[in-house]
Amino acid sequence: MxxxxxxxxxxxxxxxxxxxxxxxxxxxxxxxxxxxxxxxxxxxxxxxxxxxxxxxxxxxxxxxxxxxxxxxxxxxxxxxxxNPQRVEVPIIPSDLKEAMAELAARAESLAERLEEQQTAG
Structure with a gap:
């Protein structure tokens, strides 16, 4: 001790x-x-x-x-x-962001052309 x-x-x-x-x-x-x-x-x-x-x-x-x-x-x-709650945080790849932005620009362009055709016609 x-x-x-x-x-x-x-x-x-x-x-x-x-x-x-x-x-x-x-x-x-x-x-x-x-x-x-x-x-x-x-x-x-x-x-x-x-x-x-x-x-x-x-x-x-x-x-x-x-x-x-x-x-x-x-x-x-x-x-x-x-009581677990699953939380998922999406991660969007940068190339997908660019592709989506390009699609959005195309959709806007098509919408503008359609408006022009409807106004002209």
Missing amino acids: AEVEFTIGHKEYRIGAQDGEERLLQRAAAILDGEAQQILEQAGRTPEPRLLLLAGLMLADRFATMEERATKAERHLNRLQS
């Missing part, structure tokens, strides 16, 4: 960790310390129990918000998966 040392707020701690879990514990401690540092910046020196309580509450609030967002995202994903 390894021992992990870290600081939260203004106090150092040493905790035993299972082999291989040291990095996880250090990461968790760093997150908790980040919250504690924010509290210390705003409130100044705070007793350890209160500091840990406030930091824990801030993290719990953040966790609850993220959990709620994840639940909404999962519901949205499930709706999309249960």
Whole structure:
């Protein structure tokens, strides 16, 4: 069993960790310390129990918000998966565009000639 040392707020701690879990514990401690540092910046020196309580509450609030967002995202994903809508976006090749423009010009020309013939006749 390894021992992990870290600081939260203004106090150092040493905790035993299972082999291989040291990095996880250090990461968790760093997150908790980040919250504690924010509290210390705003409130100044705070007793350890209160500091840990406030930091824990801030993290719990953040966790609850993220959990709620994840639940909404999962519901949205499930709706999309249960009712997929196929969307196709046509891609018109440039040579087809040119051919269509030429046909349109010819049709206009024919329409003009037909009008001229009807007016003359």
